[in-house]
Amino acid sequence: MANLITRVRAIYNLANRATTSDExxxxxxxIAAVSRSIENYCWRSFSATTHDELYPGNGRRELVLRNYxxxxxxxxxxxxxxxxxxxxxxSNNQRxxxxxxxxxxxxxxxxxxxxxxxxINLADQVTLSALAxxxxxxxxxxxxxxxxxxxxxxxxxxxRALQGAFHAKxxxxxxxxxxxxxxxxxxxxxxxxxxxxxxxxxxxxxxYWRVIHRAGFNTVPDDxxxxxxxxxxxxxxxxxxxxxxxxxxxxxxxxxVVLRELPTSVKLLLDPYRNWRV
Numbered sequence: 563m564a565n566l567i568t569r570v571r572a573i574y575n576l577a578n579r580a581t582t583s584d585e586x587x588x589x590x591x592x593i594a595a596v597s598r599s600i601e602n603y604c605w606r607s608f609s610a611t612t613h614d615e616l617y618p619g620n621g622r623r624e625l626v627l628r629n630y631x632x633x634x635x636x637x638x639x640x641x642x643x644x645x646x647x648x649x650x651x652x653s654n655n656q657r658x659x660x661x662x663x664x665x666x667x668x669x670x671x672x673x674x675x676x677x678x679x680x681x682i683n684l685a686d687q688v689t690l691s692a693l694a695x696x697x698x699x700x701x702x703x704x705x706x707x708x709x710x711x712x713x714x715x716x717x718x719x720x721x722r723a724l725q726g727a728f729h730a731k732x733x734x735x736x737x738x739x740x741x742x743x744x745x746x747x748x749x750x751x752x753x754x755x756x757x758x759x760x761x762x763x764x765x766x767x768x769x770y771w772r773v774i775h776r777a778g779f780n781t782v783p784d785d786x787x788x789x790x791x792x793x794x795x796x797x798x799x800x801x802x803x804x805x806x807x808x809x810x811x812x813x814x815x816x817x818x819v820v821l822r823e824l825p826t827s828v829k830l831l832l833d834p835y836r837n838w839r840v
Contacts, residue, residue: 605837619766630754639740652703661726789831
C-alpha cells in the first residue's frame, strides 16, 4: 500500500513550518499510519494497484468489485476445480500438509516430531505437469498427479495463492484452479462494476469467480489528500503534548480536549469515498 500524501504535503498543513529530522521521522510514521487507517475506514485502496480477488456468485446482473475506479481488467475466471492431487504415503511421517503461496507450493512433513519443509517455485515449474513431477521427485513419500491430462500444460502460476495447508498424509490433497474464462463482459469503470456479455447473472458458490484487475487513482484525489493531511497534522500536534492528558483548561483563558476520534472534517471529506458493507 502506498502512502496517500508526501511529507511535503503534510508540512503544508502545518503552515509550512521548518521541521527537525526527528519531526520528519514522526511525520513519516504518521503519514503511513493515517494512510492505512483511511483505507481501512473507506474499505478500499486509493492508489492504483493490481488486485487478485475472489467473489461468490451474487445472483445479480452486476458484480461490484471492492476497489474502484477500474483501470483495466486482466482476467475474469470461474469454476474453481481440483487440478492436482498431492499425497504423502511414507510410514515414517506422522503428518503431511501442502499449501500454495504467492510464489510456490510448500510441502511440510513431520517425522518423529521433526518438521521438514520443501518449497517448489512456480517460476521454475511453469506447467502443472512439471509441478507434479517436481513434487514426486522430492521423495520421502511425496507423490502428485495432474487429475485430467487436458490440464497438463496449464500454467502453474494460475493456481490461486493461499490454498491450504491441506492435510495430505495418506489422503489426496486437491489443489484448485479456476479452469474457465469469461470471454465477454463490460466494465463500468467509475463504479467498479462488471456485467456479463450474455446478460446472465453472476451465479456460483464461495470463491467461484476470480477477477484480476487494476483499480484506484493514478493521482490520489485532492480531498482525500486533504483529509490525510488534516489528520496527520492533528496527530502531529498531539505528539507535542502529554499523551496521558485527556483535557486541559485555564479558567477564563483556555479549554482544550485532546483528539480521541476521527475528526469531523476528515470524516466529511472521506465519506463520499467510503464503501458501505453489511
